Amino acid sequence: MDLNLLNQEQRQAVEHTSGPLLVLAGAGSGKTRVLTYKIAYLMKEMNIYPSQILAITFTNKAAKEMKSRIRELVGEQANSLWMGTFHSIAVRMLRIYAERIGYKKDFVIYDTSDQKSILKRCMKELNISEESFPIKSTIGKISQAKNKMIGPDQFKHVYANEFTVESIYRRYEEKMFRNNGMDFDNIILNVIKLLKENEDIREFYKKNFQYVLVDEYQDTNKAQYEMISLLTKGKGNLFVVGDNDQSIYGWRGADIRNISEFEADFKGARVIKLEQNYRSTNNILDAANAVIQNNLYRKDKNLWSSNEKGEKIKYYDAADEYSEADFVLSRINSMINNGCSTKEMAILYRTNAQSRVFEERFRRYDIPYRVVGSMGFYGRKEIKDLLSYMRLIQNPLDEVSLLRIVNEPKRGIGNKTIEKLQEMANEFDVSLFEMIGRAYKEDIIGGKAGMGLKAFYETLRPYIQSKDDLKVTDIFDGIYRDSGYREMLEIENTLESQSRMDNIGELLSAITEYQMSEEEAKLEGFMESISLMSDIDRMDDDEIGVTMMTLHSAKGLEFPYVFMVGLEEGLFPTGRAFDNTLELEEERRLCYVGITRAEKELYISSASQRMIFGTRREYLVSRFVGEIPENLIEYLNGKKKKKSKDELSSKTDYLDKGMNPKSFEKKSTGNRIKAVHAGMKVKHKIFGEGTVVSVSGTDNKMAMIAFVDKGVKNLHIDYAPLVEVE
DNA sequence: ACACTGTGAGTTTTT
DNA sequence: CTCACAGTGT
Numbered sequence A: 001m002d003l004n005l006l007n008q009e010q011r012q013a014v015e016h017t018s019g020p021l022l023v024l025a026g027a028g029s030g031k032t033r034v035l036t037y038k039i040a041y042l043m044k045e046m047n048i049y050p051s052q053i054l055a056i057t058f059t060n061k062a063a064k065e066m067k068s069r070i071r072e073l074v075g076e077q078a079n080s081l082w083m084g085t086f087h088s089i090a091v092r093m094l095r096i097y098a099e100r101i102g103y104k105k106d107f108v109i110y111d112t113s114d115q116k117s118i119l120k121r122c123m124k125e126l127n128i129s130e131e132s133f134p135i136k137s138t139i140g141k142i143s144q145a146k147n148k149m150i151g152p153d154q155f156k157h158v159y160a161n162e163f164t165v166e167s168i169y170r171r172y173e174e175k176m177f178r179n180n181g182m183d184f185d186n187i188i189l190n191v192i193k194l195l196k197e198n199e200d201i202r203e204f205y206k207k208n209f210q211y212v213l214v215d216e217y218q219d220t221n222k223a224q225y226e227m228i229s230l231l232t233k234g235k236g237n238l239f240v241v242g243d244n245d246q247s248i249y250g251w252r253g254a255d256i257r258n259i260s261e262f263e264a265d266f267k268g269a270r271v272i273k274l275e276q277n278y279r280s281t282n283n284i285l286d287a288a289n290a291v292i293q294n295n296l297y298r299k300d301k302n303l304w305s306s307n308e309k310g311e312k313i314k315y316y317d318a319a320d321e322y323s324e325a326d327f328v329l330s331r332i333n334s335m336i337n338n339g340c341s342t343k344e345m346a347i348l349y350r351t352n353a354q355s356r357v358f359e360e361r362f363r364r365y366d367i368p369y370r371v372v373g374s375m376g377f378y379g380r381k382e383i384k385d386l387l388s389y390m391r392l393i394q395n396p397l398d399e400v401s402l403l404r405i406v407n408e409p410k411r412g413i414g415n416k417t418i419e420k421l422q423e424m425a426n427e428f429d430v431s432l433f434e435m436i437g438r439a440y441k442e443d444i445i446g447g448k449a450g451m452g453l454k455a456f457y458e459t460l461r462p463y464i465q466s467k468d469d470l471k472v473t474d475i476f477d478g479i480y481r482d483s484g485y486r487e488m489l490e491i492e493n494t495l496e497s498q499s500r501m502d503n504i505g506e507l508l509s510a511i512t513e514y515q516m517s518e519e520e521a522k523l524e525g526f527m528e529s530i531s532l533m534s535d536i537d538r539m540d541d542d543e544i545g546v547t548m549m550t551l552h553s554a555k556g557l558e559f560p561y562v563f564m565v566g567l568e569e570g571l572f573p574t575g576r577a578f579d580n581t582l583e584l585e586e587e588r589r590l591c592y593v594g595i596t597r598a599e600k601e602l603y604i605s606s607a608s609q610r611m612i613f614g615t616r617r618e619y620l621v622s623r624f625v626g627e628i629p630e631n632l633i634e635y636l637n638g639k640k641k642k643k644s645k646d647e648l649s650s651k652t653d654y655l656d657k658g659m660n661p662k663s664f665e666k667k668s669t670g671n672r673i674k675a676v677h678a679g680m681k682v683k684h685k686i687f688g689e690g691t692v693v694s695v696s697g698t699d700n701k702m703a704m705i706a707f708v709d710k711g712v713k714n715l716h717i718d719y720a721p722l723v724e725v726e
Numbered sequence B: 001a002c003a004c005t006g007t008g009a010g011t012t013t014t015t
Numbered sequence C: 001c002t003c004a005c006a007g008t009g010t
Helices: A008-013 A032-043 A061-076 A077-079 A085-100 A112-125 A135-147 A152-158 A161-179 A184-197 A199-208 A221-232 A282-292 A321-337 A350-365 A383-392 A399-405 A415-428 A434-439 A445-466 A472-482 A485-492 A495-517 A524-529 A581-595 A651-656
Strands: A019-027 A054-055 A082-083 A108-110 A180-181 A213-216 A238-242 A271-273 A313-320 A345-349 A367-371 A546-550 A560-563 A599-611 A613-617 A634-637 A681-684 A688-696 A702-708 A711-716 A723-724
Touching: A008 A271, A019 A032, A032 A054, A032 A061, A032 A213, A032 A238, A061 A077, A061 A082, A082 A085, A085 A184, A085 A199, A085 A221, A085 A524, A108 A112, A108 A524, A112 A135, A112 A161, A112 A180, A112 A399, A135 A184, A135 A221, A135 A702, A152 A161, A161 A180, A180 A184, A184 A199, A184 A221, A199 A221, A213 A221, A221 A383, A221 A485, A282 A313, A282 A599, A313 A321, A313 A723, A321 A345, A321 A350, A321 A560, A321 A599, A345 A350, A345 A415, A350 A367, A350 A546, A367 A472, A383 A399, A383 A445, A383 A485, A383 A495, A383 A524, A399 A434, A415 A434, A434 A445, A445 A472, A472 A485, A472 A495, A472 A524, A485 A495, A495 A524
Parallel strands: A019 A238, A019 A271, A054 A082, A054 A213, A108 A180, A213 A238, A313 A599, A313 A634, A345 A546, A345 A560, A367 A546, A560 A599
Antiparallel strands: A599 A613, A681 A688, A681 A723, A688 A702, A702 A711
């Protein structure tokens, strides 16, 4: 291990082995390197066992990568390190000790959409309307409270007059507990509870962990802070790395005070700054520095680099999102022709929805690409359904999953039956699943519904009983078959059901892969690995293609060529931040993160018009473009008169100016069909070309159309996006 | 019980 | 535009 590969500050950080240390690491200053070397140093020079080191990273992928780098330095013993995200570390502890806090050890993890359905049910039970308490904002409020460790009991002291939310919150937590489930916030809170209430466990871990390291410290929240301090207090060998200019998760409860008050919180803390950037050209760095300088609430630091000046930042001012995409694609195309690999390129945007136009262009140009995130594979219905089966097998108390699948495929079990069952389950104080068992056995519910319940119950029970002895793939295969799900899709035999079956096949290969990679592959383990996987974790590094993702997802990554797109007021920065300095500064940090992802070249672009919610709207150039000094920018299609900053000062201003949807009516698609006749050739926006087979309905508006490769569809011509061909 | 259809509402960002 | 859902008809 050669510490001479480190600069002076990096080396100091590595060699500091006693007491708390905060490393303020600017973008691209080699913090991963420091972390890697530090852990290796602790093991090799300080003779610390790997199992005595806890390292918390922001994604599981980061943990995996770091582990493999450490392995290069110290060998296989790196595998015994405790390394992962807050959530995965917490779950690891909870799997062992869940019973100490009243949970069962096979608890399940609820994601955001599960959260939503639990909350909905709570509100229904409490007779609270969704109009007055929108699901999203209510979840937000509850989550916010949890991040700050404010439980239902303390809620009213912090949020006065929010007693309705308080009652929802309380009911939600009860339900969560009764379901033997935890949402993401609960995972952290429950570990805190575990450590607080059980001295033996706390002392065990505290004694065990000689060193605790936390990456991306600027994005930790209060609960996470509490978790760390419970594990380190007293000993204080805590080593955190972060950059306040890259704090972009304030909306998720990240508390900047964790980093700004580190020295006060941990006595005798030392601070080391890493200010030399090894990643980007000087032009890129200067641009980033200039932009972030506009934030008033920040500690100044001076990122510098000995790299060359490099190319100027190239700015393209597009007419609309399509011409923006065309610009990006033509650039990418010529870069490819110049010998660049698509793996070196990334397109970064503010919102996931922006990827669509680019995807379409990539397909048209036939250039490989990959999209990170955006409700992909695991959000699909068939995947969620089958995972719900698996989850219910893992934990029969899980009502969320049960309700999702009890009538999927159709078993003749409707709302009425479910309601009855829920009432009875409450009355007898048993789980819904158990109630289902009783209901048909004791003939409480007969007829079609009773048969359905019997089928459902008897399909699942054997799997529940032997889940620990069965292979995960066997459980999956079996349940797919026995539940009738496969048959349902086979009978349906449409293009859609085909693709669903393909997706299920893909899920099976994911399970198989998991099973082969784990020594002891258990159902819980697999379910956990997918629930705690972030979008970045799902990204396959070997896959070729241009990477597309949100700026948030891009944190921690780097690419030689970066396209930062959609730089418009209202989109980036988002309109919601206009009247809030703190939020606006967070947007600016996000911009800073974006700029500093680029190593060699940075392209930025904006569109004057963009389609949003089906209407075309006009946008002004983002203030962030104006914040980059002109001498660093090459204006690819001329420089428009500067109008971003002066014209926009407040939200109302923005809404008044140029945002009149009427003046930008959608372009006519041309010969949109008004009437059809059999034999007519038509083109559908999604299904492509087809021939009208027959016409039906009042006014002959229903057309049965046979599409090339896509099968026969019944469509109403007033609604279907159809145009005539020839 | 369930399929269909019209309606209303929504886009930040994610472990 | 696109999705989810409430309401209606079978």
